[in-house]
Amino acid sequence: MALTLLAAVLLDGLLGEPRRLHPLAGFGRMADGLEARLNKPGKTRRNELARDVADSRASPRLQESAGARSRLRGALAVSLLLVPPTTLAWWLSTLPVAGPLWGVLALYFALGHRSLHDHARPVAEALGRGDLAAARDHAAMLVSRDREAIEPAAATCESVLENGSDGVFGALFWFLVAGPAGAVLFRLANTLDAMWGYKTARFLHFGWAAARLDDLLGYLPARLTALTYAVLGHTRQALACWRAQAPAWKSPNAGPVMATGAGALGIRLGGPARYHGAWQDRPPLGTGRPAEGTDIGRALDLVSRGVILWLALALLGAAIIEGVLHA
Template sequence: MLSLPLTATLATAGVCVDRWLGEPGTAHPLVGFGKLAMRIEARLNTGRHGRLFGILAWALAVLPPVLIAVWLVTVLPFMLTCAVHVLLLWFALGARSLNDHIAPIARALAQHDLAEARRLTALIVSRETAHADESALARAAVESALENGNDAIFGALFWFAVGGGPGALAFRLANTLDAMWGYRTPRYLRFGWAAARIDDVLNWIPARLTAASYALLGDTRTAWRCWREQAPRWDSPNAGPVMASGAGSLNVLLGGAAVYHGTIEARPTLGAGQAAGTAHIDAALRLVERTVILWLALLIVLALMSVPFHG
């Protein structure tokens, strides 16, 4: 287990590498992991022994790379071990990618290019955007920024603090399988049960720390109220607190009706204040950025407090 000072140093380095390099497109190892997961699912998701085979598939996809990561940070020399921890955190983080995907939506809406905004939004959400208006697109972008702030950044940082690079890797892979298999459709309802439940467990603490951070860095009173009153209505036990708190913090209304796979879903309203607009997309990205700084600052403070003082 890493010491607090080393954890803070390596976490800061990982965030800096992510800011510098971002995700290397098709060369990203996660692309290869996704292809492996698709092959495993095609082989095991036969409709028989759904939950059992879903657990087996999750273990086959996640455990080998995590165990290899644990072995590497155990046997390598100290400096190489530190490099592996940083690289694994960089692999697990998606802060720059989040900004790179969402900020262009705000720019397209600011230029009144609705067609481009719809195209860009469709790349990051599963809802249909072909006929979405400006407010619906802004709402989708803000929701994605807030929720993926937890999934792509703060969950990885939390598990890095707990288990170093292998911890961050395990979280990212589990979160990826939830995104691939965790749907309540006939194909995945039983097979994807394990992926969805494991992600819920791994995300439970990070989601609430993220929600608390969002609340502290905006309209705190409204954020706490929205979290308390609105989050329980949301289907996801982790996305609800994160998005309700974030929406309250930003004084923006989220949720509401959206079209998924040709069907209109009436989702609960989250937040308070104005309907989502272009300015709220930029505000959500700034809130995520401030939260990254807050988490790193807290890690550094805890690291300094753990160092013995010799007066």
């Protein structure tokens, strides 16, 4: 298993994201199609209900029951989309010869380590040559904020640290715990959360299941990621930021990851950000000076060193288990 890990990380580093035939693109289309069918008020009383829900005077109970039905449909959609590929991934991993090879492929598919670098580097390079507009353009592809209000260095550092958990350590964790099926499930659940996990009118209820599942699957990996950042950076400061700042962050997994990562790097992240024209008060994260362009490279480096640490620990663990079994 540790060797599979190593092979997948190397494959990811070598190839990066598949340019053509990205499996997530097909999955995304299926998810869109399913959402178009399922994310609407109940069929029998559709018109009546839609009117009631739209009407601000509609009774809270009616809105509540409509919300509950929408959540149920969202949960159904999540199950329909996740159970078949996860089962398939599990079945493939049980095959005698193809199994281990599939393991490498599945983890490669779930890992987004190289793509983290590919997306963040251009921001750092643009900032390095003083091209703020280009830096904003590149950063806008990483975060869903309003382009003209993006602080590119800080936004990119936040994205790198957070995606270190979602795109790298989470996949490694679930692969180690549950094999290829675990990595595939984690990656697909994370994709669904990115598509549906918004508190907009459209997704508040329908996206509820996707968001909760992602929170659940990400809970342990996020904390192990935070610990990794702390160990590899300014440890005491990082742990203090985790404990003091993470509780105030609205996302239960991103809070520890970003607060600890910022503390480990000795930079300040968080703070107000503008989404869809409205400023949102976000608590401060980290400590020290405000993030600069060069901190993007430091954040990427922190994630990369974390990957090396995890690989070393996995190989060490495998060697110990091997030793115990053959002793």
